[in-house]
Amino acid sequence: MTGEFDxxxxxxxxxxxxxxxxxxxxxxxxxxxxxxGQALVATTDTLVEGRHFxxxxxxxxxxxxxxxxxxxxxxxxxxRPRWLLLSLTxxxxxxDWLDAFLDGFLPLAERFGALLVGGNxxxxxxxxxxQALGEADPAGLLRRGQARPxxxxxxxxxxGEAAAGLALGHAxxxxxxxxxxxxxxxxxxxxQLAPWLSSAADVSDGLLADLAHLxxxxxxxxxxxxxxxxxxxxxxxxxxHRARWQAQLTGGSDYELVMSLAPDRIEQARACCQAxxxxxxxxxxxxxxxxxxxxxxxxxxxxxxxxxWDHFLSPPVTARESTP
Amino acid sequence: MTGEFDxxxxxxxxxxxxxxxxxxxxxxxxxxxxxxGQALVATTDTLVEGRHFxxxxxxxxxxxxxxxxxxxxxxxxxxRPRWLLLSLTxxxxxxDWLDAFLDGFLPLAERFGALLVGGNxxxxxxxxxxQALGEADPAGLLRRGQARPxxxxxxxxxxGEAAAGLALGHAxxxxxxxxxxxxxxxxxxxxQLAPWLSSAADVSDGLLADLAHLxxxxxxxxxxxxxxxxxxxxxxxxxxHRARWQAQLTGGSDYELVMSLAPDRIEQARACCQAxxxxxxxxxxxxxxxxxxxxxxxxxxxxxxxxxWDHFLSPPVTARESTP
Numbered sequence: 001m002t003g004e005f006d007x008x009x010x011x012x013x014x015x016x017x018x019x020x021x022x023x024x025x026x027x028x029x030x031x032x033x034x035x036x037g038q039a040l041v042a043t044t045d046t047l048v049e050g051r052h053f054x055x056x057x058x059x060x061x062x063x064x065x066x067x068x069x070x071x072x073x074x075x076x077x078x079x080r081p082r083w084l085l086l087s088l089t090x091x092x093x094x095x096d097w098l099d100a101f102l103d104g105f106l107p108l109a110e111r112f113g114a115l116l117v118g119g120n121x122x123x124x125x126x127x128x129x130x131q132a133l134g135e136a137d138p139a140g141l142l143r144r145g146q147a148r149p150x151x152x153x154x155x156x157x158x159x160g161e162a163a164a165g166l167a168l169g170h171a172x173x174x175x176x177x178x179x180x181x182x183x184x185x186x187x188x189x190x191x192q193l194a195p196w197l198s199s200a201a202d203v204s205d206g207l208l209a210d211l212a213h214l215x216x217x218x219x220x221x222x223x224x225x226x227x228x229x230x231x232x233x234x235x236x237x238x239x240x241h242r243a244r245w246q247a248q249l250t251g252g253s254d255y256e257l258v259m260s261l262a263p264d265r266i267e268q269a270r271a272c273c274q275a276x277x278x279x280x281x282x283x284x285x286x287x288x289x290x291x292x293x294x295x296x297x298x299x300x301x302x303x304x305x306x307x308x309w310d311h312f313l314s315p316p317v318t319a320r321e322s323t324p
Numbered sequence: 325m326t327g328e329f330d331x332x333x334x335x336x337x338x339x340x341x342x343x344x345x346x347x348x349x350x351x352x353x354x355x356x357x358x359x360x361g362q363a364l365v366a367t368t369d370t371l372v373e374g375r376h377f378x379x380x381x382x383x384x385x386x387x388x389x390x391x392x393x394x395x396x397x398x399x400x401x402x403x404r405p406r407w408l409l410l411s412l413t414x415x416x417x418x419x420d421w422l423d424a425f426l427d428g429f430l431p432l433a434e435r436f437g438a439l440l441v442g443g444n445x446x447x448x449x450x451x452x453x454x455q456a457l458g459e460a461d462p463a464g465l466l467r468r469g470q471a472r473p474x475x476x477x478x479x480x481x482x483x484g485e486a487a488a489g490l491a492l493g494h495a496x497x498x499x500x501x502x503x504x505x506x507x508x509x510x511x512x513x514x515x516q517l518a519p520w521l522s523s524a525a526d527v528s529d530g531l532l533a534d535l536a537h538l539x540x541x542x543x544x545x546x547x548x549x550x551x552x553x554x555x556x557x558x559x560x561x562x563x564x565h566r567a568r569w570q571a572q573l574t575g576g577s578d579y580e581l582v583m584s585l586a587p588d589r590i591e592q593a594r595a596c597c598q599a600x601x602x603x604x605x606x607x608x609x610x611x612x613x614x615x616x617x618x619x620x621x622x623x624x625x626x627x628x629x630x631x632x633w634d635h636f637l638s639p640p641v642t643a644r645e646s647t648p
Contacts, residue, residue, distance in 0.1 A: 127446075
């Protein structure tokens, strides 16, 4: 019969190490050697079945998403991923499920140089909590709430693709489903962009909600809806522009970066993203109005549902799934 | 209507900070300043309703236990607690529940100098994941698997009290229920004992299972059952000595420390615990037999159920609760 310790052994056999890991999986805690002079950047995210993913998801997709959500938080701080803890709560000790989960989790970790050094295993309703530890130059931390009036607002990639995939469910084009299930944390580009930015956050709760996190008290912003980037997949999934805007402004789970920067830094930032082959779009500007306004091509304010993603106030993934 | 962000604000208003916290609750991740030259010690534990605690538990007890389990892991490494992340998965955004939970969590954190610096909030079946970060002198880390033949084995406190409380449920004396719900992480005494010890672990899975973690491959140990410490509460709850031994050897959740040490270090270790007013008992010895043997007063081997605590193989707390 497979138990907790067999599963932990299975994980241990697949993880790497380096000289920063004094003690990895197998002791009461991991012991790590931080880089002198670096800030330690720490974040955690939990994925719950039925809220963040559906029961029919492949375990590898769950493994990828659980880690990507955490790496995205490190990216939003311009931190370099270093170490991971993984707390798995599983309905049963299923080694095949675990292997498949790790098939999604470990390659993403390796790609960003993060080592799995410990964790926890419990039985219960399926949920996954990852803790990601990264390092960053204390003076180079990319923070929320640091925008300056007159700064431009910009975003990587095409926000709304994940939300469109999520809203349409099985009816969505594969490209959009992949954007929801296999988001790409913007770790490398965030560190390249950081010197040019005044503030940044990752888009996990919805573009407008996360954009608002960049602002200081009393600040506001205008977003030019016609400047929101779109892709053929998104256009075909949501051809009606108001529905598309709604998904782009309030849909969560894109894990793109939203950022503020002085207008004279736009060319440097654009060049970074061009070199990386990543879309990057200026979508608005910070002001002192205290209000977030979204304007269409005629300069008319677009009235949208402002709720963004709230884990208690938003409907669960399954409810959205059933109403495409 | 209360949402995720209201709950996070509620937490933020109650937590302290110090100069090691560059960025606490409210950004994409926390940014911390580790102490130069110290190893970073990282651990995580998840508590699931019905497995680790019962639906009728007071939220403050859940908050205490969730943190105590993590601080106990840091204790077992002789680490000093520094920073905490808290990932809460709650069925509903109930501010009263959260306040009561924090009433158990925050005072324990403060007592051990640990700062809550970030976390995550999701909706779903109740579970709590804490990540605890501590620091320790890299040369002073208290590790598993470092026992030497001839070392004595010792334990703090009275192992089995939590298991007896858990097994008897509402029928248990209050003192035993408190030992299960409100375990005391042995943080300070572990750091005082560390210089005298060859190896240590905390007793979370059961005394024998965790004692086995101290041994190197090929090593074994004998445990003298008559040397297991008992308390009036434990004696009255489990008067029959075989039932008591079973609870003491295999019951989890004591969060005491089990340790190995050279015989000529016994007096120093005992003096540490005496000064702290904490029971400390030598219960056995390490050998090269490759076997764990438990001997009664007549030198007869005691046959017990060796399973210890496995989150998948052991019955859930609720099942134990219903069969006192």
